[in-house]
Amino acid sequence: MRFNVFKNTVLLFVLVLISCGMKKQDSSLNTNEKTPVTTTLKAEVQNPIQExxxxxxxxxxxxxxxxxxxxxxxxxxxxxxxxxxxxxxxxxxxxxxxxxxxxxxxxxxxxxxxxxxxxxxxxxxxxxxxxxxxxxxxxxxxxxxxxxxxxxxxxxxxxxxxxxxxxxxxxxxxxxxxxxxxxxxxxxxxxxxxxxxxxxxxxxxxxxxxxxxxxxxxxxxxxxxxxxxxxxxxxxxxxxxxxxxxxxxxxxxxxxxxxxxxxxxxxxxYDLPIKPSPNLPNAQAINLYPSLCFFEGTNVSAGRGTDLQFQIYGSPFLSKTDYTFKPKPNEGAKYPKHENKVCNGYNLSDVKHQSTLNLSYLITAYKNTTNPSTFFVSNGFFTKLAGTKKLQQQIEAGWSEDKIKATWTSGLNDFMVKRKPYLLYK
Known part of the structure; x- marks a missing residue:
């Protein structure tokens, strides 16, 4: 096969354009963008227009x-x-x-x-x-x-x-x-x-x-x-x-x-043309994953065993809500959490594109659980996901999302400076 077959190949991905007046992230941490907990639990954070x-x-x-x-x-x-x-x-x-x-x-x-x-x-x-x-x-x-x-x-x-x-x-x-x-x-x-x-x-x-x-x-x-x-x-x-x-x-x-x-x-x-893992089937799941993955360290399901992985969350231990689902074995989840049990929870599949790590889902689930003492799994996996014991302690103490995020600002500022020499893209 001749080498020039490969030259100048063009990759055409679907670029989703959503308008708003947000600043570029390299100049702002956006940790001050707060998403209030509402009855529908739907954040409306949007991306800037891109060519x-x-x-x-x-x-x-x-x-x-x-x-x-x-x-x-x-x-x-x-x-x-x-x-x-x-x-x-x-x-x-x-x-x-x-x-x-x-x-x-x-x-x-x-x-x-x-x-x-x-x-x-x-x-x-x-x-x-x-x-x-x-x-x-x-x-x-x-x-x-x-x-x-x-x-x-x-x-x-x-x-x-x-x-x-x-x-x-x-x-x-x-x-x-x-x-x-x-x-x-x-x-x-x-x-x-x-x-x-x-x-x-x-x-x-x-x-x-x-x-x-x-x-x-x-x-x-x-x-x-x-x-x-x-x-x-x-x-x-x-x-x-x-x-x-x-x-x-x-x-x-x-x-x-x-x-x-x-x-x-x-x-x-950026919408991926191939799902990167079995439980991230689409752009919505990928965008919500950083926020919903914390549930992997709790007794709440993030939708494994459904067709809405990382787009819904719930458990049998949450107070009754307007959305329920029942996890069953499927691709990527042979033994899903709460298999064949009715889970009360929330559907985030039509939440607008996120530009923040949203703690409102986690905080709301903890407040609505019937037994707070069993909410976080006993093996410490939540701490591994969070990278600190402080997040669990803050949630258990009833801290608001704004108050928790304020404790991240100094570390994020330091990280922004540290990562700058390694950036390859604007």
Whole structure:
């Protein structure tokens, strides 16, 4: 296949335009934007108008990285979102994209193996489910799991590689584990003198920064670095920050190259063409995820086991509301919380686009629970998600959203300054 087939490919995503007069997020933390708790619990925070442009993701910048792969032994960290658009159309499936692995194999790049993050290479595993090693049925390539007991590529797993490619669509939340996998891949590559190429993609929640800063005592796989819940960085920018802030073990430095997205600004409303994980099926779920994921550390369901994952919330322990649902096993939720039980709650599927981490849902649920002592799960998972014990304590003490968010301002200001050298986009 001739190399110029890949040049100047154009990725046309749907850009949702919603108008308002908000300032750019790089000049304002927007932590003063407060969303009052109403009877309908529907925030109406909107995005600024953006000019529609053709985005070209890093994977489609083949002229920038194919020459680096010639004659090299390549490993790829990938999942179902790792695709090239409008190139080598997969006629069998009818899709207007081809998986990065399939494309490189067709180009006779020496791909040795695939590393799979949480949810697996094809993105079918439940959240938290152990991803097993195996072989890709389409290409025959070995698949090495990076979720379960083996989160960091071993010396043996990298021994036969010269270059590793990282190409996974992130959603911009600290507890979304793809950035934790990025950390361990960078660390392993640095320790073993392997080059890492990050093929960048837009951050659908890149238009704002919000949440408490993670405290070191609460570091875990759902929060590895001292950043807010919503960090506003693309995965390429995040990789640069990991290097620049010396977050890797023993301060090792990864030989890193980021292939940037063309024609992208972080203020663009961005609708993902492929769901990044089984329980984030659409733009609404992705936008609400930073706010609703806190329910994973409570006895409240965030909609797993329904068709409105991360767009509804409720439990059998909430006072009766005007919306009910009953979780049942489905893709991505084999054993959903409160399976086959009626949950009283709220439907947020038509809430307008959020530009803030909304605590009103969490606060309202806590106030309406029939037994506050069992609201937060006993294993401390809520604290891991929050990155601090303070948030739970503040909610239990009856603090308002405004009062809680005021305690985040100093940390967010410091983070804004710290992240500035690593930004690749306006």
């Amino acid at each position: 529609v442009k053709s985005l070209i993701v890093g994977a489609n910048q083949t002229e920038a990285y194919l020459p680096l792969l010639k004659g090299q032994r390549v490993g790829i960290v990938a999942n179902q979102t790792s695709v090239l658009f409008n190139v080598l159309t997969d006629n069998a499936s009818g899709n207007n994209y081809t998986h990065l692995v399939d494309s490189l194999v067709r180009l006779n790049i020496d791909v040795k193996k695939v590393f799979a993050p949480e949810h697996g290479f094809r993105g079918k595993a439940d959240a938290g489910e152990v991803v097993k090693d195996g072989f890709d049925t389409k290409t025959g390539l070995p698949i090495v799991s990076l979720y379960g007991s083996n989160k960091k590529p071993s010396v043996a797993q990298l021994k036969d590689l010269d270059i590793v490619i990282f190409d996974i669509q992130d959603v911009g939340a600290r507890f979304y584990t793809y950035i934790s996998s990025l950390h361990y891949v960078m660390e392993a590559c640095a320790e073993q003198n392997k080059t890492l190429i990050v093929l960048d993609r837009p951050n659908p929640n890149g238009h704002y920064i919000d949440g408490p800063i993670l405290e070191e005592a609460h570091t875990s796989f759902v929060g590895m670095h001292p950043i807010p819940v919503v960090h506003g960085l693309t995965i390429g920018e995040y990789a640069q920050m990991i290097n620049g802030e010396n977050w890797l073990k023993n301060n090792v430095q990864c030989a890193l190259k980021v292939i940037t997205v063309k024609n992208y600004t972080r203020q663009m409303a």
